[in-house]
Amino acid sequence: MRRRLLAAGAALLATSTSAFSARVLDEAPITIDGQPRRYYHLHDTEAASKATPILLISGSGCKDFGSRVPFFFERYPAPVDVYFLEKTGINKGDNSETCSVAYNSMDYLERRVSDNLAFIDSLPALKALPARSLAVLGFSEGGTVAPLVALRSPKIGWLATGGSGGLPQSEGFLIFADRGVAPYANPLSRALFLKTFAAIKADPDSLEKEFMGHAYLYWSSHLFYDPLPTYRQLDIPITAAMGEKDESEAIESGRALRDDFAKHPDKDFTFIEYPNASHTLQAPDQPHLQDYVASLAAWFKRQRPAPR
Numbered sequence: 679m680r681r682r683l684l685a686a687g688a689a690l691l692a693t694s695t696s697a698f699s700a701r702v703l704d705e706a707p708i709t710i711d712g713q714p715r716r717y718y719h720l721h722d723t724e725a726a727s728k729a730t731p732i733l734l735i736s737g738s739g740c741k742d743f744g745s746r747v748p749f750f751f752e753r754y755p756a757p758v759d760v761y762f763l764e765k766t767g768i769n770k771g772d773n774s775e776t777c778s779v780a781y782n783s784m785d786y787l788e789r790r791v792s793d794n795l796a797f798i799d800s801l802p803a804l805k806a807l808p809a810r811s812l813a814v815l816g817f818s819e820g821g822t823v824a825p826l827v828a829l830r831s832p833k834i835g836w837l838a839t840g841g842s843g844g845l846p847q848s849e850g851f852l853i854f855a856d857r858g859v860a861p862y863a864n865p866l867s868r869a870l871f872l873k874t875f876a877a878i879k880a881d882p883d884s885l886e887k888e889f890m891g892h893a894y895l896y897w898s899s900h901l902f903y904d905p906l907p908t909y910r911q912l913d914i915p916i917t918a919a920m921g922e923k924d925e926s927e928a929i930e931s932g933r934a935l936r937d938d939f940a941k942h943p944d945k946d947f948t949f950i951e952y953p954n955a956s957h958t959l960q961a962p963d964q965p966h967l968q969d970y971v972a973s974l975a976a977w978f979k980r981q982r983p984a985p986r
Contacts, residue, residue, distance in 0.1 A: 701748065703745075708801065711793070716744065717764065718762045731803075735790070753969060761804060812835060821841060821842020825839070839918045841957045844936075845904075847927075852872075906934070919949075
Protein backbone atom coordinates (compact mmCIF):
# COMPACT_ATOMS: atom_id res chain seq x y z
CA MET A 679 0.00 0.00 0.00
CA ARG A 680 1.32 3.41 -0.92
CA ARG A 681 2.69 5.35 2.01
CA ARG A 682 2.28 9.08 2.11
CA LEU A 683 4.79 10.96 4.19
CA LEU A 684 4.61 14.63 4.99
CA ALA A 685 7.78 16.05 3.46
CA ALA A 686 10.18 17.52 5.97
CA GLY A 687 10.06 21.27 5.92
CA ALA A 688 7.01 21.41 3.63
CA ALA A 689 5.43 24.85 3.45
CA LEU A 690 2.28 26.40 2.12
CA LEU A 691 2.92 27.73 -1.39
CA ALA A 692 0.82 30.86 -1.19
CA THR A 693 1.95 32.35 -4.48
CA SER A 694 1.84 29.29 -6.69
CA THR A 695 -0.82 27.05 -5.19
CA SER A 696 -3.94 27.36 -3.13
CA ALA A 697 -3.84 28.28 0.54
CA PHE A 698 -4.41 24.65 1.48
CA SER A 699 -1.69 23.10 -0.65
CA ALA A 700 0.88 20.82 1.00
CA ARG A 701 4.07 19.20 -0.23
CA VAL A 702 4.10 15.43 0.24
CA LEU A 703 6.36 12.48 -0.49
CA ASP A 704 4.81 9.26 -1.81
CA GLU A 705 6.64 5.94 -1.72
CA ALA A 706 5.54 3.02 -3.89
CA PRO A 707 6.89 -0.29 -5.24
CA ILE A 708 7.87 -0.84 -8.85
CA THR A 709 9.52 -3.68 -10.76
CA ILE A 710 12.42 -2.82 -13.07
CA ASP A 711 13.82 -5.63 -15.23
CA GLY A 712 12.33 -8.21 -12.87
CA GLN A 713 13.83 -6.59 -9.76
CA PRO A 714 11.51 -5.29 -7.03
CA ARG A 715 12.34 -1.66 -6.35
CA ARG A 716 10.76 1.37 -4.79
CA TYR A 717 10.42 4.89 -6.03
CA TYR A 718 9.48 8.22 -4.49
CA HIS A 719 7.27 11.01 -5.79
CA LEU A 720 7.54 14.45 -4.23
CA HIS A 721 4.65 16.66 -5.26
CA ASP A 722 2.22 19.34 -4.18
CA THR A 723 -1.39 18.51 -3.48
CA GLU A 724 -2.53 21.42 -5.64
CA ALA A 725 -1.38 22.90 -8.97
CA ALA A 726 0.45 19.75 -10.01
CA SER A 727 -0.28 20.49 -13.66
CA LYS A 728 1.82 23.66 -13.39
CA ALA A 729 4.97 21.83 -12.30
CA THR A 730 7.84 20.82 -14.56
CA PRO A 731 8.35 17.10 -13.83
CA ILE A 732 11.88 16.26 -12.66
CA LEU A 733 13.72 12.94 -12.59
CA LEU A 734 16.21 13.11 -9.72
CA ILE A 735 19.33 10.90 -9.82
CA SER A 736 21.42 10.57 -6.67
CA GLY A 737 25.15 10.10 -6.14
CA SER A 738 27.21 7.06 -5.23
CA GLY A 739 26.84 4.75 -2.25
CA CYS A 740 24.18 2.49 -0.79
CA LYS A 741 22.66 4.89 1.73
CA ASP A 742 18.87 5.12 1.75
CA PHE A 743 18.31 8.31 -0.22
CA GLY A 744 14.56 8.46 -0.84
CA SER A 745 13.59 10.08 2.45
CA ARG A 746 16.11 12.88 1.78
CA VAL A 747 14.51 13.99 -1.49
CA PRO A 748 12.37 16.75 0.10
CA PHE A 749 15.47 18.44 1.54
CA PHE A 750 16.72 19.41 -1.91
CA PHE A 751 13.45 21.18 -2.77
CA GLU A 752 12.75 22.99 0.49
CA ARG A 753 13.33 26.37 -1.19
CA TYR A 754 11.87 25.48 -4.56
CA PRO A 755 9.52 28.41 -5.27
CA ALA A 756 7.11 26.62 -7.60
CA PRO A 757 4.98 23.47 -7.54
CA VAL A 758 7.14 20.35 -7.49
CA ASP A 759 6.70 17.07 -9.37
CA VAL A 760 9.85 15.04 -8.61
CA TYR A 761 10.46 11.34 -9.22
CA PHE A 762 13.31 9.32 -7.74
CA LEU A 763 14.09 5.63 -8.31
CA GLU A 764 15.98 4.00 -5.44
CA LYS A 765 18.89 1.75 -6.41
CA THR A 766 18.73 -2.03 -6.33
CA GLY A 767 19.60 -3.66 -3.00
CA ILE A 768 19.04 -0.64 -0.75
CA ASN A 769 16.66 -1.14 2.16
CA LYS A 770 14.88 1.50 4.19
CA GLY A 771 17.24 2.99 6.72
CA ASP A 772 20.47 1.69 5.13
CA ASN A 773 23.38 3.90 6.19
CA SER A 774 25.93 2.81 3.54
CA GLU A 775 28.30 1.26 6.08
CA THR A 776 27.82 -2.17 4.51
CA CYS A 777 26.42 -2.51 0.99
CA SER A 778 24.45 -5.65 0.11
CA VAL A 779 25.55 -8.24 -2.44
CA ALA A 780 22.54 -7.33 -4.57
CA TYR A 781 23.58 -3.69 -4.55
CA ASN A 782 27.23 -4.36 -5.42
CA SER A 783 26.32 -6.62 -8.33
CA MET A 784 24.20 -3.85 -9.90
CA ASP A 785 26.42 -0.90 -9.02
CA TYR A 786 27.88 0.18 -12.34
CA LEU A 787 27.30 3.05 -14.73
CA GLU A 788 25.36 1.38 -17.54
CA ARG A 789 23.02 -0.29 -15.04
CA ARG A 790 22.15 3.05 -13.43
CA VAL A 791 21.47 4.54 -16.85
CA SER A 792 19.33 1.63 -18.05
CA ASP A 793 17.40 1.48 -14.76
CA ASN A 794 16.38 5.13 -15.00
CA LEU A 795 15.45 4.76 -18.66
CA ALA A 796 13.29 1.75 -17.75
CA PHE A 797 11.76 3.77 -14.92
CA ILE A 798 10.73 6.49 -17.40
CA ASP A 799 9.24 3.90 -19.72
CA SER A 800 7.52 1.88 -16.97
CA LEU A 801 5.91 4.41 -14.65
CA PRO A 802 2.60 5.49 -16.26
CA ALA A 803 2.97 9.13 -15.17
CA LEU A 804 6.37 9.41 -16.87
CA LYS A 805 5.57 7.20 -19.82
CA ALA A 806 2.64 9.47 -20.72
CA LEU A 807 4.77 12.62 -20.89
CA PRO A 808 5.37 14.15 -24.33
CA ALA A 809 8.85 14.62 -25.76
CA ARG A 810 11.12 17.15 -24.06
CA SER A 811 8.78 17.73 -21.13
CA LEU A 812 10.79 15.99 -18.38
CA ALA A 813 13.86 17.48 -16.68
CA VAL A 814 16.67 15.33 -15.29
CA LEU A 815 18.68 16.51 -12.28
CA GLY A 816 21.77 14.56 -11.23
CA PHE A 817 24.10 15.15 -8.30
CA SER A 818 27.66 13.84 -7.97
CA GLU A 819 27.68 10.38 -9.61
CA GLY A 820 24.14 11.13 -10.70
CA GLY A 821 25.61 13.99 -12.71
CA THR A 822 27.44 11.41 -14.80
CA VAL A 823 24.34 9.23 -15.21
CA ALA A 824 21.97 12.10 -16.06
CA PRO A 825 23.54 13.20 -19.39
CA LEU A 826 23.41 9.61 -20.68
CA VAL A 827 19.74 9.38 -19.68
CA ALA A 828 19.10 12.72 -21.40
CA LEU A 829 20.79 11.52 -24.58
CA ARG A 830 18.83 8.27 -24.76
CA SER A 831 15.36 9.40 -23.70
CA PRO A 832 13.28 11.66 -25.97
CA LYS A 833 11.29 12.66 -22.87
CA ILE A 834 14.17 14.75 -21.49
CA GLY A 835 14.01 18.46 -22.23
CA TRP A 836 16.44 19.87 -19.65
CA LEU A 837 19.61 18.62 -17.96
CA ALA A 838 20.91 20.00 -14.66
CA THR A 839 23.85 18.65 -12.67
CA GLY A 840 25.69 19.42 -9.45
CA GLY A 841 29.16 18.28 -8.43
CA SER A 842 29.95 16.72 -11.79
CA GLY A 843 32.12 17.79 -14.71
CA GLY A 844 33.50 16.86 -18.11
CA LEU A 845 36.66 14.83 -17.41
CA PRO A 846 37.01 11.06 -16.86
CA GLN A 847 37.08 10.33 -13.14
CA SER A 848 40.53 8.79 -13.46
CA GLU A 849 41.90 12.14 -14.65
CA GLY A 850 40.26 13.90 -11.73
CA PHE A 851 41.94 11.57 -9.25
CA LEU A 852 45.34 12.25 -10.82
CA ILE A 853 44.69 16.01 -10.70
CA PHE A 854 43.97 15.75 -6.97
CA ALA A 855 47.10 13.64 -6.43
CA ASP A 856 49.27 16.14 -8.30
CA ARG A 857 47.71 19.01 -6.39
CA GLY A 858 48.43 17.36 -3.04
CA VAL A 859 44.81 16.90 -2.00
CA ALA A 860 44.22 14.24 0.68
CA PRO A 861 43.58 11.33 0.47
CA TYR A 862 44.49 11.32 -3.24
CA ALA A 863 48.05 12.50 -2.56
CA ASN A 864 48.41 10.98 0.91
CA PRO A 865 48.02 8.12 1.73
CA LEU A 866 47.30 7.50 -1.98
CA SER A 867 49.49 8.75 -4.81
CA ARG A 868 49.71 9.15 -8.58
CA ALA A 869 51.87 6.01 -8.78
CA LEU A 870 49.34 3.98 -6.81
CA PHE A 871 46.46 5.25 -8.94
CA LEU A 872 48.20 4.32 -12.17
CA LYS A 873 49.00 0.85 -10.85
CA THR A 874 45.41 0.36 -9.67
CA PHE A 875 43.94 1.66 -12.92
CA ALA A 876 45.90 -1.00 -14.79
CA ALA A 877 44.72 -3.69 -12.37
CA ILE A 878 41.08 -2.62 -12.82
CA LYS A 879 41.41 -2.68 -16.61
CA ALA A 880 42.85 -6.19 -16.36
CA ASP A 881 39.94 -7.48 -14.23
CA PRO A 882 37.02 -5.12 -14.97
CA ASP A 883 34.16 -7.40 -13.89
CA SER A 884 35.46 -8.40 -10.48
CA LEU A 885 33.15 -8.05 -7.50
CA GLU A 886 35.71 -9.47 -5.08
CA LYS A 887 38.50 -6.98 -5.71
CA GLU A 888 37.88 -3.53 -4.30
CA PHE A 889 39.42 -0.06 -4.29
CA MET A 890 38.33 2.92 -2.21
CA GLY A 891 35.17 1.17 -1.09
CA HIS A 892 33.91 -0.01 -4.49
CA ALA A 893 34.34 -3.20 -6.50
CA TYR A 894 36.39 -3.23 -9.68
CA LEU A 895 33.11 -3.69 -11.58
CA TYR A 896 32.04 -0.27 -10.38
CA TRP A 897 35.35 1.41 -11.08
CA SER A 898 35.80 -0.02 -14.55
CA SER A 899 32.48 1.54 -15.59
CA HIS A 900 33.16 4.99 -14.11
CA LEU A 901 36.89 5.72 -14.04
CA PHE A 902 37.56 5.76 -17.76
CA TYR A 903 34.25 7.04 -19.09
CA ASP A 904 34.67 10.36 -20.92
CA PRO A 905 31.47 12.46 -20.55
CA LEU A 906 32.33 15.13 -23.13
CA PRO A 907 31.23 13.13 -26.21
CA THR A 908 27.84 12.62 -24.55
CA TYR A 909 27.46 16.30 -23.74
CA ARG A 910 28.39 17.28 -27.29
CA GLN A 911 25.48 15.27 -28.68
CA LEU A 912 22.86 16.95 -26.50
CA ASP A 913 20.66 19.66 -27.98
CA ILE A 914 18.71 20.66 -24.88
CA PRO A 915 19.26 23.39 -22.25
CA ILE A 916 22.00 22.34 -19.82
CA THR A 917 23.17 23.84 -16.55
CA ALA A 918 26.03 22.51 -14.41
CA ALA A 919 27.09 23.69 -10.95
CA MET A 920 30.26 22.91 -9.01
CA GLY A 921 32.02 24.18 -5.93
CA GLU A 922 35.46 25.72 -6.41
CA LYS A 923 36.83 23.60 -3.54
CA ASP A 924 35.06 20.38 -4.52
CA GLU A 925 36.86 17.57 -2.70
CA SER A 926 35.35 14.70 -4.72
CA GLU A 927 35.34 16.04 -8.28
CA ALA A 928 38.20 18.30 -9.32
CA ILE A 929 37.00 21.76 -10.32
CA GLU A 930 39.19 21.37 -13.41
CA SER A 931 36.61 18.84 -14.58
CA GLY A 932 33.82 21.41 -14.45
CA ARG A 933 36.00 24.00 -16.14
CA ALA A 934 36.81 21.51 -18.90
CA LEU A 935 33.07 21.19 -19.51
CA ARG A 936 32.71 24.97 -19.48
CA ASP A 937 35.61 25.46 -21.90
CA ASP A 938 34.36 22.80 -24.29
CA PHE A 939 30.94 24.45 -24.54
CA ALA A 940 32.60 27.84 -25.01
CA LYS A 941 33.71 26.53 -28.41
CA HIS A 942 30.04 25.99 -29.30
CA PRO A 943 28.16 29.22 -28.47
CA ASP A 944 25.10 27.90 -30.27
CA LYS A 945 24.60 25.41 -27.43
CA ASP A 946 22.33 26.37 -24.52
CA PHE A 947 24.79 25.79 -21.67
CA THR A 948 25.38 27.47 -18.30
CA PHE A 949 28.21 26.73 -15.87
CA ILE A 950 28.03 27.96 -12.27
CA GLU A 951 31.16 27.88 -10.09
CA TYR A 952 30.50 28.68 -6.44
CA PRO A 953 33.58 30.28 -4.80
CA ASN A 954 35.09 28.31 -1.87
CA ALA A 955 32.23 25.78 -2.04
CA SER A 956 32.53 22.03 -1.51
CA HIS A 957 31.21 19.01 -3.42
CA THR A 958 27.78 19.65 -1.88
CA LEU A 959 27.97 23.32 -2.98
CA GLN A 960 28.51 24.31 0.65
CA ALA A 961 30.63 27.45 1.13
CA PRO A 962 31.89 28.49 4.58
CA ASP A 963 29.48 31.39 4.72
CA GLN A 964 26.59 30.07 2.64
CA PRO A 965 24.94 26.80 1.55
CA HIS A 966 24.22 26.94 -2.19
CA LEU A 967 22.63 23.56 -2.84
CA GLN A 968 19.01 24.38 -2.13
CA ASP A 969 19.32 27.79 -3.80
CA TYR A 970 20.72 26.15 -6.92
CA VAL A 971 17.80 23.72 -7.04
CA ALA A 972 15.37 26.59 -6.40
CA SER A 973 16.84 28.55 -9.33
CA LEU A 974 15.88 25.75 -11.70
CA ALA A 975 12.20 26.71 -11.48
CA ALA A 976 12.84 30.00 -13.31
CA TRP A 977 15.38 28.33 -15.60
CA PHE A 978 12.77 25.84 -16.81
CA LYS A 979 10.44 28.68 -17.75
CA ARG A 980 13.15 30.75 -19.40
CA GLN A 981 14.99 27.97 -21.25
CA ARG A 982 12.30 26.18 -23.20
CA PRO A 983 13.65 23.23 -25.23
CA ALA A 984 12.95 23.14 -28.93
CA PRO A 985 10.42 20.53 -30.10
CA ARG A 986 11.92 17.17 -31.02
